[in-house]
Amino acid sequence: MTDFSTPLTHISSRDNPLIKDLRRLSQDSAAYRKQGKVWLEGDHLCRAALAKGLKPELAIFSESFWPQAPREWTLCAAKNIVITDALLPEISGLESPARMGFVMALPESALLNPNAPSLILDRVQDAGNVGSMLRSAAAFGFAQVIALKGTAALWSPKVLRAGMGAHFALKLIEGAAPADLAALAMPILVTSSHMGQFVHQQTLPWPCAWAMGHEGQGVGDALMALSSVKVRIDQPGGEESLNVAAAAAICLFASASTQK
Amino acid sequence: MTDFSTPLTHISSRDNPLIKDLRRLSQDSAAYRKQGKVWLEGDHLCRAALAKGLKPELAIFSESFWPQAPREWTLCAAKNIVITDALLPEISGLESPARMGFVMALPESALLNPNAPSLILDRVQDAGNVGSMLRSAAAFGFAQVIALKGTAALWSPKVLRAGMGAHFALKLIEGAAPADLAALAMPILVTSSHMGQFVHQQTLPWPCAWAMGHEGQGVGDALMALSSVKVRIDQPGGEESLNVAAAAAICLFASASTQK
Incomplete structure (x- = not known):
């Protein structure tokens, strides 16, 4: 042997x-x-x-x-x-x-591809959340993940474990600044609890970049200003509170299933 | 003071x-x-x-x-x-x-309500996943969560923390056996990677009970046999692998947004 x-x-x-x-x-x-x-x-x-x-x-x-x-x-x-x-x-x-x-x-940090459907992570803290979102990005055709400074380290052991191999299917960019996102040739979408149409009642643009924010504070002002589409996730149960990776799954899935 | x-x-x-x-x-x-x-x-x-x-x-x-x-x-x-x-x-x-x-x-374990839209947890292990799913259940109108034996302890400190208060909005039942689920007066839905229609292309029943399984093994045979509806989550990115709490968010949201 x-x-x-x-x-x-x-x-x-x-x-x-x-x-x-x-x-x-x-x-x-x-x-x-x-x-x-x-x-x-x-x-x-x-x-x-x-x-x-x-x-x-x-x-x-x-x-x-x-x-x-x-x-x-x-x-x-x-x-x-x-x-x-x-x-x-x-x-x-x-x-x-x-x-x-x-x-x-360590794979070299990819150069930002202006045309790749993207997931933007704005200071997301929890390794389990980040790993779960990488899996959702890979599953739903968002080939590029852009982590802004302050996001959990993408290649850390905990994120790797939670990512279950999604890392190897994605272009990963770490340490980005909000200004770098201006290069994206597509609309940036954010979720909001009080603005925009419901995600299941509108036609979502494709390609697009979804931005998900810090577990407590959400998406920061700089990124919010760059976003041209605000959508809401209807929560008829009344609890206005979803885990960020759960919200990401719903949004990325909605984009993937409406673009065809 | x-x-x-x-x-x-x-x-x-x-x-x-x-x-x-x-x-x-x-x-x-x-x-x-x-x-x-x-x-x-x-x-x-x-x-x-x-x-x-x-x-x-x-x-x-x-x-x-x-x-x-x-x-x-x-x-x-x-x-x-x-x-x-x-x-x-x-x-x-x-x-x-x-x-x-x-x-x-500790609130008394609720009696199973046969008519309450439900989330069934079948030996889900990770406290963060369980907490995230309780939040999604509360957000999307699934008022009852039934945890089968082997699921992470619902009132443990880690699940409480990840649940962010959703515990107090839900009827929580712990230590259930698959046989107990026969009392539910509604179809039990499961996700499958290879059976059933795509979740976004069908009319989902309401009320219903969604079953989510162990992170590695999925839903067990006993529960699978009780389920009358299998659905698939289309993953055009090609990675056949979603975190269980991400899958739950998509399914519970799909039920909530199609029942109106």
């Missing part, structure tokens, strides 16, 4: 520099920016990356899992690393650490 | 029995079942509970906040408690502990 064509290294010390790097990548949401590398923990994320043709720099396996590792995983990386099982919790952000993972180079 | 009509107690010891109870309530997701009490931390949840006419047993304030506490909070509970600020982290599930909170009796 062992594959000799890919160089193999064993690591058993928690002081090994690679283990130290992985510890930071798995536990510090901004470490990927310093290291320029992303740690994909577990088979779901790794499969999703491979399916999109990405090539990992390192494939990392626990000693106990290594003998069962599928060939597609042992052949895909420039280098295989086998670590003692006791080191797994050191390099994991999960309660039950995965038995394998990939290290890949 | 001090209000003498409500009995007031000072607590400064972390060994005080109330502090011990609150520590469990704030940090153990199932403690409310043993204690029969719920800890509402922070002003947003407390306001939402008061707005629905709920009466807290205890109102708890930090020493530094007590002088500024609004009268509506100092007059609403059977008893006020002022604790030293150093105890706040002991009784908080937040990174920045709130300066006040209420203890209220």
Whole structure:
């Protein structure tokens, strides 16, 4: 089963520099920016990356899992690393650490494509919300996600986990300023609790860019000023309060299902 | 400012029995079942509970906040408690502990209403997802939420926080079995990736009950067998993968917006 064509290294010390790097990548949401590398923990994320043709720099396996590792995983990386099982919790952000993972180079921040249907994230804080919105964007044909400064780090372990592989299907732009959005050759849409038509009663423009804002404060003034379409989500139950990722799902779906 | 009509107690010891109870309530997701009490931390949840006419047993304030506490909070509970600020982290599930909170009796599990539009949760694991779905249910007129055994504890601190007060607008039923759902006098709807019509291209029944399943496994066989309507969410982006709370938002919204 062992594959000799890919160089193999064993690591058993928690002081090994690679283990130290992985510890930071798995536990510090901004470490990927310093290291320029992303740690994909577990088979779901790794499969999703491979399916999109990405090539990992390192494939990392626990000693106990290594003998069962599928060939597609042992052949895909420039280098295989086998670590003692006791080191797994050191390099994991999960309660039950995965038995394998990939290290890949952080994809370069994409240049803003003025014509790509887009999701704009304005200081959205919660990693679960951001990951859920990346999945919705990928599902509904919004190929570009533009995160304004102050949004949760898109390639952090928690957002990666919640994104379930959507990262690899999207152009991701981080650290944008509201002024950058002027380059978009399409209307920017925002939700409002008191302005505009109901989202299910109007024809939505396509292509378009949907903007979703901070969980407490919503979309900021600068972005609001750039938006040409305000829509409301009718809430007949009377509770004027949707989770931001729930609102995003409704809006992105509405665009996707009315444009045909 | 001090209000003498409500009995007031000072607590400064972390060994005080109330502090011990609150520590469990704030940090153990199932403690409310043993204690029969719920800890509402922070002003947003407390306001939402008061707005629905709920009466807290205890109102708890930090020493530094007590002088500024609004009268509506100092007059609403059977008893006020002022604790030293150093105890706040002991009784908080937040990174920045709130300066006040209420203890209220756990509402009795509602009896299943056969005629109430319902959301059924089948072993949904993530507290953020459950809270988001409670908000969507309340927003879109699904007044009853039925959680099957294995679903995250609805009144746990994390679900309460993610629910943002939706708990107080809903009939919540915990620990149900699939067989209990036979009592519902309405069709049960599920989403499927490969069966049924697209959700935006059909007339949905009203009232109805939407079933949402486990993040990895989806809706279980027993519940699937009870469901009479399967619908698909069209995902033209090609990624066949939505977060469960995002899917719920789309489905509940579709029901609410087509029934009029």
